[in-house]
Amino acid sequence: MKTILLHVQDDERVDVRVENALAIARAADAHLDVLHVTPERAVAVFESFGGIDVDGQGLKNLRAAEDALEERVRHELSNEDVSWDYVRLTGSVAGSLTSGAALADLIVTGRVGHSSNKGHLKPERLLGDLLHSSRTPIFVRGDRQERFDPKGKAIIAWDGSFEAANAVRAGIGMLKLASEVEVVRVTEGGEEVEPGLYPVTRVLEYLSRNDIHANYSRIAEIDGKVSTALIDHADKMGAGLLVMGAYSHNRIVERLFGGLTSVMLRACPIAILAAH
Structure with missing residues (x-):
């Protein structure tokens, strides 16, 4: 970068x-x-x-x-x-x-x-x-952040989609600056689900080849919301950056029904790095 x-x-x-x-x-x-x-x-x-x-x-x-x-x-x-x-x-x-x-x-x-x-x-x-x-x-930047620390902790919102994979690749320069990186998958009850296009092992291997040795966590939705679970997890971890794929669903559908991208673009307490 x-x-x-x-x-x-x-x-x-x-x-x-x-x-x-x-x-x-x-x-x-x-x-x-x-x-x-x-x-x-x-x-x-x-x-x-x-x-x-x-x-x-x-x-x-x-x-x-x-x-x-x-x-x-x-x-x-x-x-x-x-x-x-x-x-x-x-x-x-x-x-x-x-x-x-x-x-x-x-x-x-x-x-x-x-x-x-x-x-x-x-x-x-x-x-x-x-x-x-x-x-x-x-x-x-995050709505609650006055100053962003590029060398702080970062989390990656992972769902196995092309958009999430592209965000990781595009954001590799920022991720290299982070002191700690965690790949986080949110499912309805925290259970294992189909991996999507790219299993989590693929992103962990990709990060490792770039000298980023990330942890992996699978967590449950909170009140049926992925966004709330991610923000809560970031808060507990002390992360200041969320890397995420954007609009893995149709953009108009997200606007009407409140997809993750639309929610995070409107407001998020920590900084986001997003790519489509």
């Missing part, structure tokens, strides 16, 4: 996101590609014919906020021993991040929407779009 794409925008958690990306970059000796995307819809509101911004002040305020954010982030990065660059674009947020991540090993983004784009692109939808359109895994 040598290149990290850091998504910055005008939201109340951006400073913590920068700090967490710096922590990962330091631990991995990686470069930060910092990308700020102004949502095209936000600009269109001010530039449209007969729009509300008759004197142009709204657009000026938007640009001033972007300038202030850039200055703040540049100042923070200039004091760190991490290589970085900063790029500003106007366009589709998901499309720009997908394009920028083509030569990146990790996307660091967040759950909070752009302050000038409320109601247009919800964070969960943005994360879902990234997972479907990009081959680069996404990292989102």
Whole structure:
């Protein structure tokens, strides 16, 4: 893992996101590609014919906020021993991040929407779009975490699916940084079930070949929920990162009926690294 794409925008958690990306970059000796995307819809509101911004002040305020954010982030990065660059674009947020991540090993983004784009692109939808359109895994800090420790403990949510296997492969750089890794399978009553496409022995062997000697646990759902069981287990273990495959079921079905991916994208107390 040598290149990290850091998504910055005008939201109340951006400073913590920068700090967490710096922590990962330091631990991995990686470069930060910092990308700020102004949502095209936000600009269109001010530039449209007969729009509300008759004197142009709204657009000026938007640009001033972007300038202030850039200055703040540049100042923070200039004091760190991490290589970085900063790029500003106007366009589709998901499309720009997908394009920028083509030569990146990790996307660091967040759950909070752009302050000038409320109601247009919800964070969960943005994360879902990234997972479907990009081959680069996404990292989102935990809702209860101020600072993420890349060298802390990590758990892998394993169900034997292609998506879970892909998340492990894509997240191997992050997993190598962890002090301890545990592969966790959640079943209805904690019983053994069909292994799926990939038995757990396969992932343990793969991790071992990458010098990651992981433990394996099989645990039961809590109140019928896989997400609750994983979070509870992570809390008991003291893990700060959950690596998981995303949308192993149809995305629309997950939205309607509350699959694991949708639940975790909306809220999770610890950081997640997800890939589709």
